Amino acid sequence: MSISTISWVNGNVKIIDQTKLPLKLQYITCRDVKTLWKAIKVLSVRGAPALGVSAAFGVLLGIKTFKGNDRKRFVAHVLKTCDYIGTSRPTAVNLFNALDQMREVLVFCPDASVAELKKRLKSQAFAIYEEDRKVCRRMGDFGARLIKANNRIMTVCNAGALATADYGTALGVMYSSKKKKRKCKVYACETRPLLQGARLTTWELLRAKIDTTLICDNMAASLMGQGKIDAIFAGADRIARNGDTANKIGTYSLAVLARYHKVPFYIVAPRSTFDMGIESGKQIPIEQRSKEEVTSFGGRPTAPKNVKVYNPAFDVTGHKLITAIVTEEGIIRPPFKVNIKKKLL
Amino acid sequence: MSISTISWVNGNVKIIDQTKLPLKLQYITCRDVKTLWKAIKVLSVRGAPALGVSAAFGVLLGIKTFKGNDRKRFVAHVLKTCDYIGTSRPTAVNLFNALDQMREVLVFCPDASVAELKKRLKSQAFAIYEEDRKVCRRMGDFGARLIKANNRIMTVCNAGALATADYGTALGVMYSSKKKKRKCKVYACETRPLLQGARLTTWELLRAKIDTTLICDNMAASLMGQGKIDAIFAGADRIARNGDTANKIGTYSLAVLARYHKVPFYIVAPRSTFDMGIESGKQIPIEQRSKEEVTSFGGRPTAPKNVKVYNPAFDVTGHKLITAIVTEEGIIRPPFKVNIKKKLL
Numbered sequence: 001m002s003i004s005t006i007s008w009v010n011g012n013v014k015i016i017d018q019t020k021l022p023l024k025l026q027y028i029t030c031r032d033v034k035t036l037w038k039a040i041k042v043l044s045v046r047g048a049p050a051l052g053v054s055a056a057f058g059v060l061l062g063i064k065t066f067k068g069n070d071r072k073r074f075v076a077h078v079l080k081t082c083d084y085i086g087t088s089r090p091t092a093v094n095l096f097n098a099l100d101q102m103r104e105v106l107v108f109c110p111d112a113s114v115a116e117l118k119k120r121l122k123s124q125a126f127a128i129y130e131e132d133r134k135v136c137r138r139m140g141d142f143g144a145r146l147i148k149a150n151n152r153i154m155t156v157c158n159a160g161a162l163a164t165a166d167y168g169t170a171l172g173v174m175y176s177s178k179k180k181k182r183k184c185k186v187y188a189c190e191t192r193p194l195l196q197g198a199r200l201t202t203w204e205l206l207r208a209k210i211d212t213t214l215i216c217d218n219m220a221a222s223l224m225g226q227g228k229i230d231a232i233f234a235g236a237d238r239i240a241r242n243g244d245t246a247n248k249i250g251t252y253s254l255a256v257l258a259r260y261h262k263v264p265f266y267i268v269a270p271r272s273t274f275d276m277g278i279e280s281g282k283q284i285p286i287e288q289r290s291k292e293e294v295t296s297f298g299g300r301p302t303a304p305k306n307v308k309v310y311n312p313a314f315d316v317t318g319h320k321l322i323t324a325i326v327t328e329e330g331i332i333r334p335p336f337k338v339n340i341k342k343k344l345l
Numbered sequence: 346m347s348i349s350t351i352s353w354v355n356g357n358v359k360i361i362d363q364t365k366l367p368l369k370l371q372y373i374t375c376r377d378v379k380t381l382w383k384a385i386k387v388l389s390v391r392g393a394p395a396l397g398v399s400a401a402f403g404v405l406l407g408i409k410t411f412k413g414n415d416r417k418r419f420v421a422h423v424l425k426t427c428d429y430i431g432t433s434r435p436t437a438v439n440l441f442n443a444l445d446q447m448r449e450v451l452v453f454c455p456d457a458s459v460a461e462l463k464k465r466l467k468s469q470a471f472a473i474y475e476e477d478r479k480v481c482r483r484m485g486d487f488g489a490r491l492i493k494a495n496n497r498i499m500t501v502c503n504a505g506a507l508a509t510a511d512y513g514t515a516l517g518v519m520y521s522s523k524k525k526k527r528k529c530k531v532y533a534c535e536t537r538p539l540l541q542g543a544r545l546t547t548w549e550l551l552r553a554k555i556d557t558t559l560i561c562d563n564m565a566a567s568l569m570g571q572g573k574i575d576a577i578f579a580g581a582d583r584i585a586r587n588g589d590t591a592n593k594i595g596t597y598s599l600a601v602l603a604r605y606h607k608v609p610f611y612i613v614a615p616r617s618t619f620d621m622g623i624e625s626g627k628q629i630p631i632e633q634r635s636k637e638e639v640t641s642f643g644g645r646p647t648a649p650k651n652v653k654v655y656n657p658a659f660d661v662t663g664h665k666l667i668t669a670i671v672t673e674e675g676i677i678r679p680p681f682k683v684n685i686k687k688k689l690l
Contacts, residue, residue, distance in 0.1 A: 311560075
């Protein structure tokens, strides 16, 4: 993939401004944490794995301006920076995992100088970045085993190159499948309210020359009812120990529809998405987003001002609706409680 | 209801321009058939029952300009006008039913003069209009029996006053329920791509002071999964003899989700929506609409230009997913094949 969603360039974080896609391929150069924080907040950069990399790079931005050699002050500064970055997207487990990995550097080097810590934080951030790239390829290769030639696949939101530092999660499966000469046809759900499917998924799939058809979210059942969908692949924002999966709003809807129509429903996500600290999806907090995302479009109102709105960013798909979860360690099938532990612990 | 969706004023058809809602309450005065044809085509006026009334009034517009007393020429002119109106929305059965009722006037008055025919066509059109108003009230009253106080109801598209000459079909149930002092809370699915739910349903429900929450279509399952929906009410564009129902795209999706979550799923439609000539939903042609409805919004593109699009206007909900059909003759329950015949023939 030639899409560079996030990279470290001359001491700054360079990201694609995904709010401008598909109209313009425009980059944002984040020279400080605040700019990056805002980019995460307004979804200029999004997608679970890309958020992990962003958080790690964000810490590097935060320490750029630190002056002096006072270790205690430096540690406090890094921890504060981590906490600050954590407030940008409170539901994103990858973001917190990456921040924890950065914090561990401090814990494991109790005697290191400020200069040494800076160096180690930098290598940790780059390790997270490189790991994401490797992990994408491995997930793609495992997932491609689930695809037959000419399969018609449905996907939701953007779980692609734009959501990671490389190949994507759910879309990585399609890229890998294409590389193996097993072409597939993709139906992308537009994914209201922010249209990540329409704006981002179609954009990157067309760039990769994959046969892509855009649909509104409420058309998915119509296609399944006609027997036109062979499998559904979605990403994940957080997966509980029992396999319950939080992902973009609408994912649960597709999973229920898939069950009714006997279509296999797959989640593709790296181990960093698993939150082994929570037993089930009931413990996953659901971010509620602003009313205006639903009542207006491009600044133009589309509903009466005084209407109430329900606008959850995610929903939780119970593990019973999931056929398998594709990870970099292989394909995990039910019973998930047992097999997730076996594969990932 | 104080909403006058369609009316005959000084020899012209006055309609609310629904493409302008909810921003502006603006009327279009159709002085000729062509203007009305276009208004139907671009959905300035829509909704199955309102289309029936529009078609009947359209015939009156068509005969306004007819000069002379040549009966043969007049009949040909009326038939041509009817055919022309029929091309505006080829899927709308109410439109064709109304046109057939207008044609019947010609058949049943073989000896009438042009002046006499004009008079009879006018009373026929007004009879269709009055009938729609009566039928709305009756459906609303029957449907309200299915609602308990404080029920949380979901609806799709706009099956309200804006879709009829009076009270609406699915929303009529809520209006009637409110009149009977059984308040309910309504969740309106925005209904992509044209957002009739966001633009029209919320607008008219708020005017009627009904507690209304707007959601994106892909959020419906999330609410049902949390046990927050007590019933779903939808309108219909065409119902086959076995109860299979074509309605706005996304209706089938809600019906499948309702079945999974054990939520009752009701269709509200007048007998004019039933097409006894077709045995099942398989025979209902599905109108495919333009790609631009999905790839742009308010003139602003939201997806790459070269992406393919699947944009059906309707889907068909199999009768097995329908709990009951509310008509002006009463509530029809399964087995539909038998009971539709019993109630409506």
